[in-house]
Amino acid sequence: MDIQNIIIQKIDLPQFIKDYAHVELVRKGNGWRCKCPIHENSVNPEAMYVDDRGGYYCFACNSGGNVINFLSDYEHISYSAATERLASMLNINLKDDAEYQDQKRLEDKFNGYKKRGLAGVDNVKQYLTEKRGFTEETIQTFELGMWDGKMTIPLLDANGRTVGMAVRQFDAKPKYMNSRNNILYDKSEFLFGLDKARRLIKNTVYVVEGYMDAISGYQMGIPTVAYCSNELHRDQIRMLNSYLRRDTTVVICPDNDEAGKKRIPRVRDYFKAISPSRQVRVVLMPDGYKDMNDLLLAGIDAQTLPTEHIDKYVARLIIEACKTIEEEYQRAEEYLKTVKSEMIRLDIIKYLAERWNKDVEDLKKYFNTVGEDSNDILSEASDITGCINDLRKIYSIGGYKTHFQQIDNCIRKVEKKQVVVIGAYSGVGKTDFAIEYMLRAICQDNMRVAFFSLEMPKGKLIERCLAKLIKCSTPEVEGYIASNDTAVQKVIAKLQNRLVVFDGNDYSMGDIQKRIELVNTKNILGGPIDMVFVDYFGYMKGTSEFEGASAAATKMKAVAKENDLIFVMLSQLNRGGNPYGEPNMQQLKLTGDLEASADVIMLLWRPGKDPNLSLEEKDQLENVTRIKIDKTRDGMYGNPVSEYYYNKATSRLEEKYLE
Ligand SMILES: [Zn+2]
Known part of the structure; x- marks a missing residue:
């Protein structure tokens, strides 16, 4: 077990918050509530929720996580510093902890790269301000820099530790490169910008493709993370979910090109599998704008753009890719079976009715068959006797005699x-x-x-x-x-x-x-x-x-x-x-x-x-x-x-x- 988990297990978080931050906790449901000792002037006695399993969350300032996050936010120190302080409270000698020392070495290494980049930031500032539209503050917040002819983009995990490095090359391909996986960084679950977005996430979080888009979203004041990969991976969705409230809507902002759109059906599949009740929407990007960074440059706040529920977005993608009307009918029928919400089904049916020039009520009747319990209903029809399961019938119609x-x-x-x-x-x-x-x-x-x-x-x-x-x-x-x-x-x-x-x-x-x-x-x-x-x-x-x-x-x-x-x-x-x-x-x-x-x-x-x-x-x-x-x-x-x-x-x- 790594040192962070040992610390989380050894410390009783409600007791720790009470003793360390001197606040009164009141039992509520399965957890505890208290004023938030982290943000200033917390007066609401229920601002912070603390559970018995070592987690906490403040509804006002969005601070949340485990005891290490708590100490880090409370004392305004880094995650690693908080880890070391708690270890010493528990009389754990980190010098003997090989795993922690490995983590430390990695952090030191990437912090070293980061510093070198920061030293050369003036070489890339013109590009960042003029071509990307970033402010001085944004450039500093993301600790962007330039080193050896490449723009340096430090990769911070959700706890703000520098766990890797990405670079943008200006005269070589590929444009973007990033560190290999290490014990603190796994590309398939890493979300760029999460350390900053998690403080802002309330009702929505935006998911974009690249580093520059995430930084653009941040500058617009939008909680934004980037998956920086060919696709949004399942583990990235799981990671994101752990920082979302139950009612937070995920807004996907794909690049405004064929490749970007084509990724959305799989994103839908993943969300359906991993977090089926999550509201997921897709930004409808206006023509002429390629991505979030384009919007920033044009002075458009991405939050003002229309979005569409992912189920309907994918429905349109599928239907518009069909070659014949018959194929459209068939794909629509198949697809609607996968849409759970009645209201969204209705939205899709309205779209189909308009496209096919048919009556909405007729289509509703036609498609009004598949609900959540369809498998249950169909299971009634199977299992007759040992060898005669699922008696079914085939083929087409002949004459309609009674044959008596x-x-x-x-x-x-x-x-x-x-x-x-x-x-x-x-x-x-x-x-x-x-x-x-x-x-x-x-x-x-x-x-x-x-x-x-x-x-x-x-x-x-x-x-x-x-x-x-x-x-x-x-x-x-x-x-x-x-x-x-x-x-x-x-x-x-x-x-x-x-x-x-x-x-x-x-x-x-x-x-x-x-x-x-x-x-x-x-x-x-x-x-x-x-x-x-x-x-x-x-x-x-x-x-x-x-x-x-x-x-x-x-x-x-x-x-x-x-x-x-x-x-x-x-x-x-x-x-x-x-x-x-x-x-x-x-x-x-x-x-x-x-x-x-x-x-x-x-x-x-x-x-x-x-x-x-x-x-x-x-x-x-x-x-x-x-x-x-x-x-x-x-x-x-x-x-x-x-x-x-x-x-x-x-x-x-x-x-x-x-x-
Ligand atoms: Zn707070």
């Missing part, structure tokens, strides 16, 4: 944006019919389907799919899965990327819509959903009351339209007349406006369940499901009835024509 021949004869086709309502009393097998409808659509038309199974658990639903596709009875499925039979593999291959199942409960229509849009924007199924099944209406949030049910039914129609899909809604019929007999639309009408929203209505019943049948009738009607088409947009006269036979051995509904 008798039904297709009646209704001819179902179109996208239409709503199909399947109504039945409980126990009739509407879920089984819906599953078969879905599988026929997937297998024959390559439809992409989202199935919202609000009653039946996902596993059971998949079991039924397996039984139907393998053509076995439901109890036999277990054996197929246990042996991981090739038939199971084939089913997975068939359903992969075509089916996504949500089996949460208490979904509202809004929840369903959100999931549909999420599956689409995340491209889970390799393309947009073609068909949605909801089993069943009565299990949705708020549908137990007529008004809620009406609103949900209306919204269902809108969801079908907006997402260009076939919406299949299952509904349990209200008990009316004979529960085994032919139902009618009256029983649907009681369920909100479901009937009004539907383009196609199919009503199912099982005549064989009637307990009053004779044995012969019962035998004849066993496993028979009758389906009446009660409403269709075209292709039908009357209310034709089809009849299907449920084959237990294959779990399929088979055609059984009515005579």
Whole structure:
């Protein structure tokens, strides 16, 4: 452990401040508050915050850090002098501390370079004042100098120690060179100007590219640091963060050229990874000015320039780099998924709407799918049984038959944006019919389907799919899965990327819509959903009351339209007349406006369940499901009835024509 850490650990900072500076500390929350003994005339008893882990900060004068920083600022001595004084208080002999002696030697070496440069400062003064616009005071503050034909720029760490040296060459390349890394200086975490900026940082800190820009910012009175490298490194961001308040905004001021702009997306990535809640903005530099130093020379205060949130800045960069409008659409969609703030998303959407000459509200709807919890929501859709995870569907749309021949004869086709309502009393097998409808659509038309199974658990639903596709009875499925039979593999291959199942409960229509849009924007199924099944209406949030049910039914129609899909809604019929007999639309009408929203209505019943049948009738009607088409947009006269036979051995509904 280096000597500074030993000192920090050995000294109890609140006690030290109390004894050394004679101020009263008051316990507050997890730390202590006191008047600041460092700046003059501190009257606020809460000006300084001191924690129990050896850190302090004054909200008025910005002094902060550890016990060495405290003593250094309190006594107006250097960091090294404060280190030595504290070591001696603790009876630590620094002469025997090899590491400290190494640090000391380095400091001495660079202080020596610095002095030599300062001796030649007159040789560079004209350049600094005329070409750079620096004042005498600025030149002195940064201890700039000239030595051996090069301008010398001392590199001070955050504690003000001279830990390296940079030089600017006037007649050789590269223009700027700096010291190699040493035990006190690591280029990838060093920020030029931090020792001075940290005293000024309140609401904002500016991050610039080069030494001259940082010095320019300082002269404008702006807390400014420079990363002096090809890019802003992660460790530099971490270093900077440790000197910022939680609400300090970081303002990036890139050089006004292609290279400068191109660095910003990565800066955004780093901030998102390291300090996601940090506000980061980018200066919009006016044309004709290259950097902060140009602004200084022109007498422009950088703080008066407009800035843009980094998320929007990068959005513009990405979109403007696209070659086709289609590419723009795609990149915009991808990019918006990475923007967390709703307000900034809206800003970006407004920019896109203007660029594409589209309606903001339309775009909002289109992009209004990705929030912070998107991964949580999508995780609901995965993990079905051991071997059947993430059943998904693929490829493009075919025709829109139901592939139940008798039904297709009646209704001819179902179109996208239409709503199909399947109504039945409980126990009739509407879920089984819906599953078969879905599988026929997937297998024959390559439809992409989202199935919202609000009653039946996902596993059971998949079991039924397996039984139907393998053509076995439901109890036999277990054996197929246990042996991981090739038939199971084939089913997975068939359903992969075509089916996504949500089996949460208490979904509202809004929840369903959100999931549909999420599956689409995340491209889970390799393309947009073609068909949605909801089993069943009565299990949705708020549908137990007529008004809620009406609103949900209306919204269902809108969801079908907006997402260009076939919406299949299952509904349990209200008990009316004979529960085994032919139902009618009256029983649907009681369920909100479901009937009004539907383009196609199919009503199912099982005549064989009637307990009053004779044995012969019962035998004849066993496993028979009758389906009446009660409403269709075209292709039908009357209310034709089809009849299907449920084959237990294959779990399929088979055609059984009515005579
Ligand atoms: Zn203070």
